[in-house]
Amino acid sequence: MSNKAVILGCNYYIGLSTIRCLGIHGIHTVAVDYTDKNTYAVKSKYCSERLIAPHYKENPKGFIQFLKDYADKQSLKPVLIPCHDSYVEVVDEYLDELRESFLIPQTEKGLYTKLMNKETLQRIALEMGVAVPETVRVGEDNFQEKIDTIIQYPCIIKPVDSPSFVAKFRKKLFKVHNQAELEAAIARSHEAGLEVIVQRIIPGFDDHMYTFDAYMNQDSKVTHWVTCQKFRQYPINFGASVYTGQRYVPELYELGAKFFEAVKFKGFAEIEFKKDAVTGQFYLIEINVRITNLNNLLFRTGVNIPYITYRELTGSPLPPHAVNKDTGLVFWYAYEDLLAVRNYIKTKQLTVGQVIGSYFKPKAHAIWDWKDPKPAFAFLGMLAGKAFGRFSR
Template sequence: MNNKVVILGCNYYIGLSTIRCLGIHGIHTVAVDYSNKHAYGAESKYTSERLIAPHYKEETQSFIRFLIDYARKQSSPPVLIPCHDSYVEIIDEHLDELREYYLIPNSEQGLYTKMMNKEVLHRLAEEHGVNVPETVRVNEDNFFEKIESTIKFPCIVKPTDSPSFVAKFRRKLFKVHNKQELVEALNKAADAGLEVIVQRIIPGFDDHMHTFDAYLNQDSKVTNWVTCQKFRQYPINFGASVYTGQKYVQELYDIGAPFLEKMGWKGFAEIEFKKDAETGKFYLIEVNCRITNLNNLLYKVGMNIPYITYMELTGSPQPPSALTENTNRVFWYGYEDMLAVRDYIKTKQLTVGQVFKSLFKPKAYAIWDWKDPKPAFAYASIIGGKVFNKLFRR
């Protein structure tokens, strides 16, 4: 295993789980971030090397040159794995240049960007017969009439470019309940120079959210896949997974696999679906083009995505696999789940009893690992510092 793995973004548990999934196999892991501050993922005992790079957005050209200079010094091309959407965008923009020095699953420049852009994804899904929530573009004729007749209130104002929107507003979307709130949301997006679309809210509690997690080989064929069901998100109703279980749903494969294959996808992708509580139809919500929040859950149930990626790109593809039974195991991000539970109970969407009962399932922790505890202590220190500062400011 002469090929190292350069892992971009270690200040979040996605980077941490990626490092662990590779390190347990003795693969040399290189944790890259723009700052040591809060990069608790790199504290893992499975981190072989730590590097501080120029900021990917503020100094993009220097960042790309940094990656290329590092790769040139290696005896074999490193594998490049981004663990944040912003890194995915930068890699896609410079894909042809980086592929001269790195092993990267995707070979089509621009494909990541297409799939991450909500408006383009919506069009591609429709073209291939995949259900998507009804959508109205801001510049359409009779905009407000279409909102009233087709979308109806409440509805969501959703960015076409999620990373930029989240960086600006610290949320994934705006939920609006009337015309006045809609106009205010549109003005906020316009003032920030961000493009948005308006979508119908698919009915159903958060447990109607599902994922299709798949690896596609260099022939763009699904070789490994697992399906999951979300139970709790943070922020609630329109946030990221904090408590999600593995659950076999064949229909998700039947919809998701052909779509990704037709797109010519290579490597890992996660499609988020929502099941309409009234019709039972699955609607495609978004596609995650990087290692997922649920990565440790996938690993615990037998699908080690970073390792599968590494082995195929270095010439030793792993056998196909599909989890077609239920394990009852759940992914759990304890800190944010506590915040979510508080809000679910406050809004009467869950009871204390329901939450208590859920805590006894076997878990795949976002951060904690008995064999590798240092990142959890580093993370606890970060959270403790934030709480202290908040109290001190008062």
């Protein structure tokens, strides 16, 4: 008899890769979502069990009670792994209650939310001497003057609460080029009840974006880590990774490990940095405190984050490991990368030749796996259904 692993969020490839990373080791995986529509991750041969829970936002208490009722029926505490920011938020809110029934790496309630929140993250980073983009808060004294002299145009409007913003606008931020666009973007955000901040754009193409992906044990010490370099994002310039390579950048370990250990973080997290094309300085952009897009890439480099989490929480931690060389591996989410490539070429940020040349690298696919093909076919069926729906309308 062994502990089960409960994975929250199975309508995206992050949940799929988490199920695979655990299932290959014979761990009983339990896929949880609020609907069975488009949950292609449950088609994996490594998915042992699937559950439909109350909606985490519409009925959070019912959702938490559902999870506890399930866990309390098990002979051993399950390991709980959220795969989306919205699940992390509700887990953080009810952390003390959930820890009575589940094994969860984080022990400090509120720390997840502090690091996801753009304002509190910036304050913590500055206190630790980690560079962050210059920021002006809406409504502070001399707001427009600071925009004109410190931030300058173009600039970005970022949400304090990213999950709510993305759910509303289907993008991570607004980019504005003048005062009229700035005021319009702020007004749209406030009409949606969302708080935003204004930030300077750090110069550099998308390949100046880097990540530090790390696991911190129960003593808040970094035991496993990988660094990566983004090549393309979707939406372009300010989106999620769609084509990203593993690249050894020791400077990111110096910055990232110091930060995570200082805040006493436990479990997996990822810092996104941008390297200033002019000065070469790394700026902290944001932190992901759950399994990320790059999970299959990390796994292919020898750092299986879901399994590392599971092993430590069930009392048999794996030995420390860092990827301290360039492997040449790239993460590829083909569907959104093709959409991104179209826009990169259209805006003349990349040429066709550059794009074609980039593809000659060994890949860690977001969805496709020869040994587990059903999720990919289910995903293609979902896309075909959406396309047919649009055509019918």
